[in-house]
Amino acid sequence: MPFRFVDEITSADVAFEAWGETREEMFASCAAALLNTMVNAPERVQRQRRIEIRLEYEELDLLLFSFLQELIFHKDADQLLLHADSVWIEEKREGGFRLTVIAGGECFDAGRHQPLVDVKAVTLHCFQVGLVDNVWKAVVVLDV
Amino acid sequence: MSLPSQLRRISENIWELPVTYREGMRVPARIIASESLLAGMEAGVFDQAANVACLPGIIDYSWCMPDGHWGYGFPIGGVAAMDLDSGVISPGGIGFDINCGMRLVLTTLTEAEVRPRIRELVDELFFAIPTGVGCKGFVRCSRGKFRRVIENGSGWCLENGLALPEDLELTEEGGCFEGADADACSEKAIERGFDQIGTLGSGNHYCEIQVARPENIFDQATARAFGITIPNQVLIMFHCGSRGFGHQVATDYLQSFLKVMTVKYGIKLHDRELACAPFRSPEGQAYFAAMKCAANMGFANRQVILHRIREVFSRVFHRSPGDLGMGMVYDVAHNTAKLEMHSINGVQRQLLVHRKGATRSLGPGMSGLPECYGETGQPVIIGGSMETGSYLLAGMAGSAATFCTTAHGSGRTMSRHQARKMVQGRKLLGEMEQRGIHVRTASFGGLAEEAGLAYKDIDVVARATEEAGLSRRVVKLVPIGNIKG
Numbered sequence: 001m002p003f004r005f006v007d008e009i010t011s012a013d014v015a016f017e018a019w020g021e022t023r024e025e026m027f028a029s030c031a032a033a034l035l036n037t038m039v040n041a042p043e044r045v046q047r048q049r050r051i052e053i054r055l056e057y058e059e060l061d062l063l064l065f066s067f068l069q070e071l072i073f074h075k076d077a078d079q080l081l082l083h084a085d086s087v088w089i090e091e092k093r094e095g096g097f098r099l100t101v102i103a104g105g106e107c108f109d110a111g112r113h114q115p116l117v118d119v120k121a122v123t124l125h126c127f128q129v130g131l132v133d134n135v136w137k138a139v140v141v142l143d144v
Numbered sequence: 145m146s147l148p149s150q151l152r153r154i155s156e157n158i159w160e161l162p163v164t165y166r167e168g169m170r171v172p173a174r175i176i177a178s179e180s181l182l183a184g185m186e187a188g189v190f191d192q193a194a195n196v197a198c199l200p201g202i203i204d205y206s207w208c209m210p211d212g213h214w215g216y217g218f219p220i221g222g223v224a225a226m227d228l229d230s231g232v233i234s235p236g237g238i239g240f241d242i243n244c245g246m247r248l249v250l251t252t253l254t255e256a257e258v259r260p261r262i263r264e265l266v267d268e269l270f271f272a273i274p275t276g277v278g279c280k281g282f283v284r285c286s287r288g289k290f291r292r293v294i295e296n297g298s299g300w301c302l303e304n305g306l307a308l309p310e311d312l313e314l315t316e317e318g319g320c321f322e323g324a325d326a327d328a329c330s331e332k333a334i335e336r337g338f339d340q341i342g343t344l345g346s347g348n349h350y351c352e353i354q355v356a357r358p359e360n361i362f363d364q365a366t367a368r369a370f371g372i373t374i375p376n377q378v379l380i381m382f383h384c385g386s387r388g389f390g391h392q393v394a395t396d397y398l399q400s401f402l403k404v405m406t407v408k409y410g411i412k413l414h415d416r417e418l419a420c421a422p423f424r425s426p427e428g429q430a431y432f433a434a435m436k437c438a439a440n441m442g443f444a445n446r447q448v449i450l451h452r453i454r455e456v457f458s459r460v461f462h463r464s465p466g467d468l469g470m471g472m473v474y475d476v477a478h479n480t481a482k483l484e485m486h487s488i489n490g491v492q493r494q495l496l497v498h499r500k501g502a503t504r505s506l507g508p509g510m511s512g513l514p515e516c517y518g519e520t521g522q523p524v525i526i527g528g529s530m531e532t533g534s535y536l537l538a539g540m541a542g543s544a545a546t547f548c549t550t551a552h553g554s555g556r557t558m559s560r561h562q563a564r565k566m567v568q569g570r571k572l573l574g575e576m577e578q579r580g581i582h583v584r585t586a587s588f589g590g591l592a593e594e595a596g597l598a599y600k601d602i603d604v605v606a607r608a609t610e611e612a613g614l615s616r617r618v619v620k621l622v623p624i625g626n627i628k629g
Contacts, residue, residue, distance in 0.1 A: 007559040011186065011214055014560055038277055040589055062402070069395055075277065076336045076388035108277055115277040116589040117560070118346035118629060120391040121240040124398070124417040125216030141216060143240045143391075144347045144560070 003033035006139075009126045014117070015141045024087040026129075026136035027064060027099070031084035034068055037142055038081065040114035045081045047104030058096040061129035063089070064138060067099060068122045075119070079107045117144045147182065148190050151175075157210075157612040161194055168198040168414070173206040176546070178608045181210050184557055184600060188214030189221075195414045196224050201231020201423070203488060203495060207546050209502050210608035211526075211555030211600065215239075217417035220501035223549045225486065226423060228496060232411065233428045234420035235401065235435075237498035238481050240394040241345075242435055243442025244385030245316075245477040246503075246525035246552075248536060249450060251457065252469030255355045255376040255624065262582045265353060265460050266625040269584075272452040273351060274343045275629035276586030281342035283448055290338035291326035294389070297440030301447040308471075311447060313514050315475040316504060317482075319443040324436035329389075330396050333434075337389025337441065342448035344384050346590055346629030348553070350530060351382040351449070353625035360620040366538050367619050369520045370473050379621060380453055381534055383527050384445060385479065390438035397431040423496055432481070439480055446475055473536065474514075474523035478503045478552040485511075486547050497547045505550035505615045507541035524615045526606060528554045530583070531576065531596030533622040535606040542613020550614035554602040560593040567592040576626075585628040594628065 003018035016033040020026030035042040053070050057063035074080040082105035090098045108115070120143040128139040150165045157176055163169040173193035175182065189212050196218050197206035203225045212221030217236020224237055251258075258265065274281060283306075285293065293300045298319025301307035312319045326334075344351060356377045361367050372379070386393075401419040404427055405411045411420065421427040450472070454465035461468060481498045488495075506513050506522040513522055521539035528534045532554070543550060558566075569588025572595055576583050585591040609615045 005561045007562050009188075010216075011556045011559045012220055013216065062399075066399070073332060073336055073388075073392065076340070076391075077332075079280075110276070110586070113277075114589070115346070115587045117587065117593065118277045120345075120347075120388075121395050123216040123240075124419070125415070127416070143216065 003029045010141050013123070013141050014144050018138050020136045023060065023089050023136050026138055027067060027087045027089070028084045030064060030068060030138050030140060031071060034071055034119065034142070035081060035083065038075065038116060038119055040116055044112060045083065046106050047083065048106040049080065050102060050104045053101040053103060055099045056096060060097055061127065063097050063099055064129055065122050065124070065127065067101065068140065072119055072121065081105045081108055081113065119144050157608055161190060166194040169194055171197050171202050171205050173197045173208065175208045175212060176608065176612045177210045178604060181600065181604060181608055185212060186214040189219045192219040193222065195418060196222055198414060199224060199232055199234065199418065199420060200411060201227040203227055207549065209549065209551040211551040211553050211605045213555045215500065217415060218498070218500040221551065221555065222500045223498065223502050223546060225495040225497045225547045228423055228494060231423050231496060232420035233423045233432055233481055233496060234418050234498065235394045235398045235431065236418045237500055238394070238435060239479040239500045240391045241385035242390035242394060242438035242479055243477045244479045245442060245446065245475060246381065246383050246527055247446045247450060247475040248473040248523065248525050249380040249453065250371045250469055250471050250473060251378045251380070252374065253378045254374060255378060258353065258378045259624065261460055262353065262625045265456065266582050266584050266627060268456045268460060269351060269453065270627045272456050273449055273627065275627060276346050279343045280339045281448065283341040285338055285341055287334050287338050290334055293341065293444050294329065294437035294440050295324045295326055296320055297443040298447045301444055306451045307447050311450065311472055314472040315443060316477050319447065321436035321439045323433060324440050325433035326437055328430045328434035329393055329437050333389050333392035333396060336392045337387050340387040340389065341445055342452060343387055343445070344449065344629045345387055346586065348594060349384040349629050351380065351627045352530065352623045354379050354381055354534065354621035354623050356619045356621055360622065362617040362619065366520050370523055370536060370618060371471065372619055381525065381527065381621065382446065382449060384449065386438040386442040387445060389441050393434045393438045397434065400427060435481060439477065442477065443475070474525065476503050476525055484547070487544065499549055501552050502549045503552045504548055505539035505543040506548050507539045507543055510548065524550055526551055526553060528602030529596040529599040530594055530623060530626050530628065532602050533620055535602065535617060536619045536621060537606065537609065537615040538618050540613050540616055543615065546614060550609045551605055554599040554605050556598055557600050558598040563595055563598040564589055564592045566597070567595040581623050581626060583626045583628065591628055
């Protein structure tokens with residue numbers, strides 16, 4: 001997944017940039033970066049459970065904010081670590097966006113997963129979503 | 145890094161950015177720092193302190209403490225007091241980890257008695273206090289019971305045999321923010337945090353076994369008043385907050401304020417992370433009531449952890465916690481907004497004081513102090529990096545200038561990612577062991593991120609707060625054991 005952690009925009013927290021050819025790919029890249037913030041070797045997180053996430057928002061950037069926040073919620077409420085396997089974004093006729101994500105994952109297992117840091121929240125510090133040279137790009141700072 | 149050209153020196157340790165620094169500033173921004181600390185501050189600190197100065201209703205100055213560093217919304221170390229009628233409340237001025245705070249606990253044990261048992265103690269603490277990603281606490285709590293926890297804080301712990309009456313007296317606000325209303329919190333927030341009471345979390349959260357060595361005592365009489373009476377006495381310090389519940393409360397209201405801030409209240413800001421609502425508005429009051437619930441979760445969380453620590457020490461030393469002298473020095477919050485009385489131009493006014501990564505620091509005789517600390521001033525607990533030690537200080541009269549506030553930690557100088565590139569967790573663990581600090585961690589990567597080299601010099605930060613008249617050094621505490629999330 002195309003993402004990289006960046007040092008320049010925060011010292012206390014974790015910042016990453018993520019890309020995609022489409023908005024959907026960019027959302028999936030952000031989810032991968034989030035998972036990789038919480039655990040090392042995220043490929044070891046098996047797809048034992050599937051959940052569907054549906055969200056609507058007027059603005060695309062706040063849709064991404066809510067989506068990542070939803071993944072963080074499941075980490076605490078269900079101890080679930082999730083991959084975003086399928087992502088669909090529709091533009092609603094009346095304006096705004098509708099997101100549907102099928103996420104697969106499993107409960108955190110200290111024996112198999114290598115925890116890195118417990119993410120508290122997505123922040124709006126330097127938060128950006130946009131099309132740069134025909135590639136969708138997001139900049140996200142997580143509070144840890 | 146070059147400092148902003150408009151920055152001017154007000155006194156030895158106070159620097160000011162005037163209102164002309166940025167369009168929309170209502171008051172100047174003031175930064176407390178020695179020359180070396182100032183030189184190490186990121187440009188973002190000045191930007192963020194200036195953004196805070198633009199918030200409606202801000203009084204006097206937007207302050208930044210000596211451990212200030214680049215955060216989100218407010219700088220870490222940011223302090224702002226708001227007029228209640230014209231001012232706002234902002235989740236970005238409190239942080240996602242509402243009532244993240246420090247607690248310091250005494251023992252009557254000495255280093256010589258604890259050293260031989262340090263492995264066993266650290267291992268037992270590591271099992272008794274869940275740490276790291278997505279952990280659950282030992283308190284079996286229903287969602288309904290959790291609503292009582294968040295409305296009563298440490299009071300709930302007292303009713304349930306998890307606290308002593310004197311623990312509450314030695315906790316800021318008596319361990320409960322009055323006016324907490326569980327109905328102001330989303331079901332999602334409750335769902336996220338109801339089973340996390342008694343968990344440490346991760347990042348810079350830790351529980352440490354420390355020693356007060358005679359050569360590190362700055363003020364013998366105050367140390368004695370704070371309960372440090374034996375050479376090489378062992379203390380326990382821990383740092384954590386309101387866990388997933390508090391994080392969700394902050395997130396919920398950040399999103400809710402974004403919807404109304406400009407459309408309904410006409411407030412425009414430089415940074416969306418400072419999303420706010422008028423304090424007197426329905427949205428502002430709802431957040432204030434929910435934030436108090438999160439603050440109470442923070443107090444209850446630290447109280448339950450204290451209970452577990454007492455059990456562990458009691459088990460390891462085959463003595464009761466009372467016999468081991470395991471009373472508290474103090475518990476102090478560093479991410480809150482509170483209604484407090486302060487003197488502005490000689491007039492006492494009630495203000496809403498936001499502190500984000502900043503500690504309340506009451507000087508001698510100030511109201512709100514437990515009786516036993518009336519003459520000394522409030523114990524202030526400043527946590528350093530796990531390698532270098534921490535400070536116990538006492539609030540000074542001069543803190544009145546900063547709405548009775550001082551620093552909260554040593555402040556990072558290096559990103560987590562950078563630290564992980566430079567330090568190997570396992571190697572660091574071995575090196576610390578050789579230096580006499582036994583560590584257990586849920587994450588070697590997380591341990592590397594917390595290496596001492598990623599932080600400012602705690603000695604310099606503590607001294608800067610003293611020189612600025614905010615808090616004076618009483619004891620420097622050095623670690624011998626640590627559990628990390």
